[in-house]
Amino acid sequence: MSLILGLETSCDETSAAIIADGRTIFSNIISSQIDIHQKYGGVVPEIASRKHIETVIPVVDQALKTAGADIRDIAAIGVTYGPGLVGALLVGVSAAKALAFAADRKLVGVNHLEGHIFANFLAHRDLEPPFVALVVSGGHTSLVYQRDYNEFELLGQTRDDAAGEAFDKVARVMQLPYPGGPYIERLAAEGNPEAISFPRARTGENYEFSFSGLKSAVLNHLNSAKQKGETINGPDVAASFQKAVVDVLVAKTVKAALASAVDKIVLAGGVAANSFLRTELAASCNKAGLGLYYPPLELCTDNAAMIACRAYYKYQAGEWADLRLNAIPSLKLGEKKYFVEKK
Amino acid sequence: MPILALDTATLVSSVALATADTLLAEMTLETKKNHSEQLMPHIEQLLALAEVSKSEVEAVAVSIGPGSFTGLRIGLATAKALAYAWKVPVVGVPTLAAMAFGCPVPGAILAPTLDAQKGNLYLALYSGQGGAVTPIGKPRVVNHSDAFAELAKMDEPVVVLGEAVKLYSSQLASEPRLYIAGPHIAMPRAANVAFLGLSMLAAGEKHDVMTLEPMYIRRSEAEELWDKRRSCLG
Numbered sequence: 001m002s003l004i005l006g007l008e009t010s011c012d013e014t015s016a017a018i019i020a021d022g023r024t025i026f027s028n029i030i031s032s033q034i035d036i037h038q039k040y041g042g043v044v045p046e047i048a049s050r051k052h053i054e055t056v057i058p059v060v061d062q063a064l065k066t067a068g069a070d071i072r073d074i075a076a077i078g079v080t081y082g083p084g085l086v087g088a089l090l091v092g093v094s095a096a097k098a099l100a101f102a103a104d105r106k107l108v109g110v111n112h113l114e115g116h117i118f119a120n121f122l123a124h125r126d127l128e129p130p131f132v133a134l135v136v137s138g139g140h141t142s143l144v145y146q147r148d149y150n151e152f153e154l155l156g157q158t159r160d161d162a163a164g165e166a167f168d169k170v171a172r173v174m175q176l177p178y179p180g181g182p183y184i185e186r187l188a189a190e191g192n193p194e195a196i197s198f199p200r201a202r203t204g205e206n207y208e209f210s211f212s213g214l215k216s217a218v219l220n221h222l223n224s225a226k227q228k229g230e231t232i233n234g235p236d237v238a239a240s241f242q243k244a245v246v247d248v249l250v251a252k253t254v255k256a257a258l259a260s261a262v263d264k265i266v267l268a269g270g271v272a273a274n275s276f277l278r279t280e281l282a283a284s285c286n287k288a289g290l291g292l293y294y295p296p297l298e299l300c301t302d303n304a305a306m307i308a309c310r311a312y313y314k315y316q317a318g319e320w321a322d323l324r325l326n327a328i329p330s331l332k333l334g335e336k337k338y339f340v341e342k343k
Numbered sequence: 344m345p346i347l348a349l350d351t352a353t354l355v356s357s358v359a360l361a362t363a364d365t366l367l368a369e370m371t372l373e374t375k376k377n378h379s380e381q382l383m384p385h386i387e388q389l390l391a392l393a394e395v396s397k398s399e400v401e402a403v404a405v406s407i408g409p410g411s412f413t414g415l416r417i418g419l420a421t422a423k424a425l426a427y428a429w430k431v432p433v434v435g436v437p438t439l440a441a442m443a444f445g446c447p448v449p450g451a452i453l454a455p456t457l458d459a460q461k462g463n464l465y466l467a468l469y470s471g472q473g474g475a476v477t478p479i480g481k482p483r484v485v486n487h488s489d490a491f492a493e494l495a496k497m498d499e500p501v502v503v504l505g506e507a508v509k510l511y512s513s514q515l516a517s518e519p520r521l522y523i524a525g526p527h528i529a530m531p532r533a534a535n536v537a538f539l540g541l542s543m544l545a546a547g548e549k550h551d552v553m554t555l556e557p558m559y560i561r562r563s564e565a566e567e568l569w570d571k572r573r574s575c576l577g
């Protein structure tokens with residue numbers, strides 16, 4: 001049995017996990033900072049880094065204890081080294097390198113976005129590449145063709161705001177708490193998605209996204225209603241905005257899957273928790289004869305189990321990092337730094 | 344009992360290995376390279392050069408600040424993870440105290456400094472007696488000109504250490520009453536952290552690998568702005 005310790009500190013969750021043979025979660029400890037950042041209306045990098053240094057060892061210890069394992073039982077340590085907040089990433093990367101060195105274990109640098117996709121391998125034991133994956137979160141909106149476990153092709157991403165970021169920004173203007181995604185979703189459930197026609201940024205025939213125009217359109221709508229003294233129908237605005245985001249995500253993802261000749265779509269990232277997106281994508285997949293996979297809610301948001309899962313497949317392929325591994329805040333999907341070949 | 348010591352509070356990257364009476368090895372570099380890429384490789388090289396195996400290390404000492412927030416966290420994450428995996432004690436050594444400890448001039452006031460940005464310094468004062476140093480007051484943030492004026496007025500001779508030596512060299516040169524330490528004495532060095540750490544451990548000081556945190560002195564900018572905004576609103 002091959003155990004992997006995963007470590008994740010790229011944003012506002014400190015998380016450590018132990019998984020066995022790539023697919024079985026033994027422990028997945030997550031210490032969230034959402035409460036701390038809430039009053040600032042977003043993640044404050046310096047505060048996030050301060051919290052990570054406080055919680056990183058307790059979280060690792062709890063992950064090991066919950067799994068009934070010692071650090072010496074671990075085959076490799078996988079850590080997120082990008083993308084993310086540099087100061088936050090450095091806490092995890094520094095701790096992981098020291099643990100790997102101290103215990104003489106292999107070190108694997110993991111791309112956070114790839115980790116999100118791999119959450120699906122933990123949730124679905126039968127799932128195998130190739131597939132097209134849509135990674136949607138507060139920081140990212142990317143369409144990925146995953147050919148094999150270690151082969152990725154970025155088909156397209158957002159030119160401006162991430163989908164989750166658009167949710168958060170619209171929520172802020174509507175005076176909903178941070179993070180706004182779940183509040184928009186709840187409000188939208190009571191509204192009419194066809195009430196207001198917000199723009200869908202198709203950005204031509206490619207697989208790129210753009211959400212800043214939509215965000216501005218929602219702001220304009222709210223402002224002009226306010227100036228005219230009209231009462232704003234919050235649920236209708238939320239539902240129409242959400243529909244505009246989801247329409248574009250679904251259309252491009254299905255198109256990418258058909259063009260790549262794959263038979264399944266994988267949904268990943270924090271916004272994958274949005275049930276409207278899940279329902280709409282499921283309907284379109286059904287029509288197009290495509291399978292659809294998404295993780296359970298607890299594996300959608302940032303967690304170390306998904307990082308450990310990604311690390312397992314890199315470890316198996318001999319893609320180990322050396323002790324120079326550094327945080328790369330703008331790491332690209334599929335990009336590899338500091339790995340040494342298997343001898 | 345070899346202790347491994349780290350200091351990454353400033354641009355200086357320093358690692359040392361020491362027993363109670365011997366500095367076995369020290370690597371101190373002030374280059375443009377970042378701590379993240381060089382700290383672990385240096386620790387590995389240091390142990391190899393000193394021919395000390397991992398299992399022989401009996402404690403880890405780390406410079407806990409004040410200093411560069413990111414540098415401190417790289418040092419602490421590394422030190423805590425090493426101590427946790429090796430199941431050995433960790434000891435957090437105040438950065439300014441370690442610098443004073445490295446320059447114990449009897450009868451003098453030792454004034455180690457670190458850059459606190461925007462013309463400010465982190466400053467703490469120590470008195471040197473025999474081989475030991477005793478703190479006079481707590482570390483604080485002070486404007487560099489105010490600090491130099493305060494030090495120049497003291498009755499005892501004052502030795503200025505730390506980052507102010509380089510940052511404000513010409514201003515310090517115009518203060519005839521202040522003694523300026525040479526570059527190799529002024530800089531933070533892990534050897535100082537190792538020996539102050541050893542004496543802290545010998546004195547029974549215990550730090551928890553789970554909870555040890557950097558000594559920031561300063562809160563984050565976001566927190567300060569938040570409080571300012573709140574007090575404006577009444």
Ligand SMILES: [Zn+2]
Pocket residue numbers: 112116137269270301302
């Ligand atoms: Zn994420």
